[in-house]
Amino acid sequence: MAEIKPEKFEKVLTKYVDQEGSASLDFYRGHGGYEAAERVLKELKPDEVIETVKESSLRGRGGAGFPCGLKWSFVPKDTDKPKYLVVNADESEPGTFKDRVIMERDPHQLIEGSLISAYALDSHICYIYIRGEYYDGFLAMQKAIDEAYEAGILGENVLGTGFRLDMTMHRGAGAYICGEETGLLSSLEGKRGLPKIKPPFPAVEGLFRCPTVVNNVETLSCVTHIFDRGVDWFKSIGPPEGPGPKLLCVSGHVERPGTYEVPMGINLLDLVNNHAGGIWKGNKLKGIIPGGSSAKILTAEECDVGMDYESLAAKDTMLGSGGVIVMDDTTDMVDALYNILRFYAHESCGQCTPCREGTGWLQKICGRILHGDGRPEDPDMMLDLSKKMCGRTICVLADAAAFPCESIVSKFRAEFDEKIEAGDGHERTVHLGGPLVQPGALSAHNQERLDELQGGH
Amino acid sequence: MSDAPAVKKKFSNKGLEFIEWLLGRYPNKQAALLPVLRLAEEEFGNIDNDSVMLAAETLELSPGYVWGVLTFYTHYRREGDGKYLLQVCSTLPCALRGCRDIQHRLEEKLGIEAGETTEDGLFTLKKVECLGSCDTAPVVQVNEKYHENLDIEELDRLLETLRG
Numbered sequence: 119m120a121e122i123k124p125e126k127f128e129k130v131l132t133k134y135v136d137q138e139g140s141a142s143l144d145f146y147r148g149h150g151g152y153e154a155a156e157r158v159l160k161e162l163k164p165d166e167v168i169e170t171v172k173e174s175s176l177r178g179r180g181g182a183g184f185p186c187g188l189k190w191s192f193v194p195k196d197t198d199k200p201k202y203l204v205v206n207a208d209e210s211e212p213g214t215f216k217d218r219v220i221m222e223r224d225p226h227q228l229i230e231g232s233l234i235s236a237y238a239l240d241s242h243i244c245y246i247y248i249r250g251e252y253y254d255g256f257l258a259m260q261k262a263i264d265e266a267y268e269a270g271i272l273g274e275n276v277l278g279t280g281f282r283l284d285m286t287m288h289r290g291a292g293a294y295i296c297g298e299e300t301g302l303l304s305s306l307e308g309k310r311g312l313p314k315i316k317p318p319f320p321a322v323e324g325l326f327r328c329p330t331v332v333n334n335v336e337t338l339s340c341v342t343h344i345f346d347r348g349v350d351w352f353k354s355i356g357p358p359e360g361p362g363p364k365l366l367c368v369s370g371h372v373e374r375p376g377t378y379e380v381p382m383g384i385n386l387l388d389l390v391n392n393h394a395g396g397i398w399k400g401n402k403l404k405g406i407i408p409g410g411s412s413a414k415i416l417t418a419e420e421c422d423v424g425m426d427y428e429s430l431a432a433k434d435t436m437l438g439s440g441g442v443i444v445m446d447d448t449t450d451m452v453d454a455l456y457n458i459l460r461f462y463a464h465e466s467c468g469q470c471t472p473c474r475e476g477t478g479w480l481q482k483i484c485g486r487i488l489h490g491d492g493r494p495e496d497p498d499m500m501l502d503l504s505k506k507m508c509g510r511t512i513c514v515l516a517d518a519a520a521f522p523c524e525s526i527v528s529k530f531r532a533e534f535d536e537k538i539e540a541g542d543g544h545e546r547t548v549h550l551g552g553p554l555v556q557p558g559a560l561s562a563h564n565q566e567r568l569d570e571l572q573g574g575h
Numbered sequence: 576m577s578d579a580p581a582v583k584k585k586f587s588n589k590g591l592e593f594i595e596w597l598l599g600r601y602p603n604k605q606a607a608l609l610p611v612l613r614l615a616e617e618e619f620g621n622i623d624n625d626s627v628m629l630a631a632e633t634l635e636l637s638p639g640y641v642w643g644v645l646t647f648y649t650h651y652r653r654e655g656d657g658k659y660l661l662q663v664c665s666t667l668p669c670a671l672r673g674c675r676d677i678q679h680r681l682e683e684k685l686g687i688e689a690g691e692t693t694e695d696g697l698f699t700l701k702k703v704e705c706l707g708s709c710d711t712a713p714v715v716q717v718n719e720k721y722h723e724n725l726d727i728e729e730l731d732r733l734l735e736t737l738r739g
């Protein structure tokens with residue numbers, strides 16, 4: 119198999135996103151859009167579609183990296199229940215902003231990929247669950263869906279083939295946990311977004327207790343291109359265990375933050391130094407979180423690594439959501455970790471004790487170190503707590519909080535010990551996470567109300 | 576329920592049409608709850624107790640259930656929120672690029688802290704988590720619109736524009 123050299127790599131997911139009108143159906147069709155779907159629906163049987171996706175070795179782009187075709191094959195065939203396809207467009211992993219580009223600038227490739235996938239799964243109802251904050255993405259997707267209905271690409275008789283598919287946008291309302299697939303399904307059912315214990319897996323019993331496949335926006339967009347350009351093309355990009363084009367989101371201390379479409383397996387330093395313009399202000403690199411804030415951090419020395427599932431797993435971290443968060447040598451790691459821990463404590467849904475209490479305590483302990491009240495035993499306590507939070511909860515949010523904590527505390531231990539040693543007298547520099555609520559720190563407004571309640575005592 | 580207080584609010588005719596369409600998209604009424612809450616937010620400017628009652632009545636759910644769902648989510652505009660909801664992203668990638676300066680400037684200029692509303696009812700300040708726009712950090716979402724790559728001057732200009 120001929121390997122595609124990076125210089126020969128051609129973007130597909132973001133090929134047109136900078137062009138005017140790229141979101142419209144006319145533009146999309148003008149560039150060969152929906153030809154792949156038409157061919158698939160007319161020439162392939164659903165099982166052949168699943169086989170092709172299996173053969174492509176496409177792995178999920180939402181975080182867990184599960185083989186896409188394999189997941190589809192878990193959906194029972196001998197059922198009279200409806201089957202659902204749900205697009206995960208919640209995109210709320212810190213450091214991730216790629217699905218937004220697809221939805222705002224090239225929404226039809228997502229509709230086409232979903233159409234092919236729904237056909238493979240014998241599903242006639244597709245929901246796109248988009249985070250509430252993405253208003254522009256919602257509008258662009260809704261317009262694209264409306265266009266597709268009007269053109270006979272969605273609805274009763276898709277592309278004249280007799281296949282039926284309805285697609286509905288569903289807006290979330292601000293909750294990270296609704297990105298976790300079972301939390302998402304709860305939310306879609308009109309409930310609080312609480313994750314559920316697996317098994318049963320959604321493929322067997324998901325939305326409205328029916329077989330459901332949940333896939334990420336980028337995963338389903340890849341499906342379009344697999345059928346447009348062929349399995350061999352897809353497999354020629356990057357490592358065989360998980361090939362294809364990949365959207366990586368570079369944020370933090372680089373000159374040119376942004377979404378970059380690159381071949382899977384690109385070297386992380388190449389990505390940061392060449393694509394993203396290098397560390398800003400000529401500073402030195404300190405560390406990189408390679409796959410959204412749930413991934414373990416890599417120190418500067420560890421960053422010479424391929425950005426693919428296996429290479430990152432070999433470094434005990436993960437590709438996750440593709441959110442590459444870069445930190446320069448001015449970064450206070452205690453402060454950075456505090457910010458991360460605050461996020462997870464805020465977003466824990468509270469069902470499981472190790473997660474609810476664990477995230478809360480990690481934040482508190484890290485906070486007291488940051489604010490000069492740390493105790494010598496604190497770093498070890500954080501490591502111990504992190505370990506005990508893993509693998510014990512309904513969903514993996516607890517693990518997602520423990521990973522960055524465990525890795526940052528152990529790899530940058532000296533910074534924690536230093537702050538503890540310095541105690542209360544240490545210089546309080548930039549505190550990314552914001553001040554802890556402290557007595558006497560009530561705003562005038564709050565103080566007024568308190569006085570009112572307590573008669574000024 | 577005979578002793579339930581009467582619902583004072585009504586959806587517009589256009590809103591009712593939308594709800595009818597919406598109910599055709601899901602196998603049960605409950606699944607339409609989040610979109611119906613959005614509609615209430617859109618039509619009435621925010622979601623108050625009466626909107627909760629209305630959503631409950633529309634979807635044949637109990638007001639308590641609707642309240643329970645509503646309060647799980649942080650992105651709905653609630654009663655008492657100002658005309659402009661300033662949502663400052665405070666998550667790590669934004670923090671690495673100076674969102675704290677933005678937060679401080681807003682607190683200073685508006686004289687309120689995160690979670691509070693100015694006395695004239697114009698601004699509510701909120702600290703929120705990653706808005707999915709870290710490449711254009713720091714970011715503030717004002718109602719539906721993202722304001723990206725902000726610095727202090729840009730922010731001051733934004734406030735001036737909003738004040739009108």
Ligand SMILES: Cc1cc2nc3c(=O)[nH]c(=O)nc-3n(C[C@H](O)[C@H](O)[C@H](O)COP(=O)(O)O)c2cc1C
Nearest residue numbers: 178179180181206208209210297298299333334337
């Ligand atoms: C706490 C948590 C948050 C998640 N957030 C997202 C998200 O925002 N978007 C997403 O696609 N997947 C997210 N996932 C992963 C989903 O649970 C699921 O694995 C994914 O949508 C499957 O699609 P894929 O196989 O195409 O990647 C999250 C998982 C967890 C545990």
Ligand code: SF4
Nearest residue numbers: 467469470473511513
């Ligand atoms: S692990 Fe955390 S977020 Fe997940 S279900 Fe349990 S408490 Fe909720």
Ligand code: FES
Nearest residue numbers: 664669706708709
């Ligand atoms: S951290 Fe602010 S938009 Fe992602």
